[in-house]
């Protein structure tokens with residue numbers, strides 16, 4: 001089988017006596033969308049932080065394209081192709097929406113070959129930025145200051161910035177949380193489109209099981225920091241370990257939760 005785009009081996013982090021992510025070994029391949037699910041406090045966001053470099057592992061390794069990137073920080077991992085939509089924290093609030101994306105386009109161009117940088121101009125960067133804004137349906141607010149956007153639009157802007165960096169790995173942490181009902185389809189369509197390209201590796205932390213069902217090729221379940229199930233969505237959702245460990249409730253209530 002081809003080398004996984006991303007892999008963690010025995011990835012572990014302790015906070016004092018608490019093991020938040022516990023020897024998680026998992027491989028992710030191009031063209032797949034893996035949903036990472038589990039109850040509150042299961043370790044999903046901490047696992048994301050370990051993969052994207054926001055946190056350093058206590059033990060275990062992270063491999064990108066077979067290369068050990070465990071020693072790299074978040075910026076180094078971004079440069080290597082791990083993209084993560086942060087919850088608003090990395091927007092420049094006093095720059096316009098289009099300028100926020102333009103900076104990401106430019107950063108990507110600078111990281112590319114010298115030849116590409118030489119031929120790129122401010123106008124090219126703006127054109128590209130506008131393309132990504134259109135993808136998330138924010139073209140109409142291109143000149144608005146990022147700080148003035150409503151919450152849902154800020155989250156869409158984060159996604160446009162991530163796309164402008166053209167990563168190989170896209171990490172979405174509850175991408176539709178806090179969005180209004182009419183905004184949700186824009187993000188879900190976009191994730192569908194990314195997936196349909198077939199060359200990206202997508203990781204999604206998501207509580208809404210209808211979203212998971214509609215997008216995921218595979219579900220990984222974390223519980224108390226450990227990987228307790230991994231497989232095809234229908235199989236994983238139906239498995240007793242998930243009904244009990246993940247949903248932590250009787251099967252009838254579990255079925256109800258899976259619709260919410």
Ligand SMILES: Nc1ncnc2c1ncn2[C@@H]1O[C@H](COP(=O)(O)OP(=O)(O)OP(=O)(O)O)[C@@H](O)[C@H]1O
Nearest residue numbers: 015018019020038039040041042043044045046047
């Ligand atoms: N910086 C930290 N210091 C101490 N404990 C932490 C820290 N970060 C996370 N934890 C603990 O690690 C565990 C896993 O937290 P994490 O946020 O990863 O869970 P989660 O599965 O993402 O939950 P949720 O679905 O509620 O977002 C929790 O018990 C949490 O309190």
